[in-house]
Amino acid sequence: MKINNVILKTVTKVVIYIILTLAVYLFLAGHNSPGGGFIGGLVLSTAFVLLFIVYDIETIQKALPFDFKKVAALGAFLAVGTGFGSFVFDVPFLTQAFGYFNLPFFGEVELTTVTIFELGVALVVVGVVVTIILSISEDV
């Protein structure tokens, strides 16, 4: 039986941008308010899971040609790399630094190296969650 779920697909095309925006907001807001790398990564993987549910695996993997195991590995490399980057400046492992910079559009912004660590955490969460979901759905 051929099923044409056009309402679901059209709603998903709109909703997916809201979910991705919320994920990026949660990731960037983690320094001063609730949020952070873990929950940002979870919301991001929720968006991917919604795409995989509404469409099918081959279509989405053609549109998003990531190997999600490699995404998780890249995230772990980033998180450990910020730790080892502190050895360059002769300070203990995982020492984080911050500074105030004048960006052209945003004005004065506090930029920290914790953001890179949190980016690693978010990439690990996305890779692990999507890999688990795709591995479970294999046997059909």
Added chain:
Amino acid sequence: MINIMLSAALVLFGVAILISLYRIIIGPSLPDRVIALDMIGVHLVSAIAIISVLFHTTAFLEVILILAILSFISTIAFSKYIERGVIIERKHDS
């Protein structure tokens, strides 16, 4: 006065969640239970909004958005399982 009204609204949301729970327990078919679970999600979103007014904080507003998104996606997953018997397809047969 406003605190009493908000607390009364919380109690009413609790009663509504209990009624939905009754439908989940005795619901004769699976779609009844899925609709009742979605209704519990909506009531939880409203209850969290009222709690964040009651506590004078804006720290719970992200919880509302995330809970709404999760309720939406879980309802879609259940519906697809009921309709197709499979949640994530390998290749679309169309």
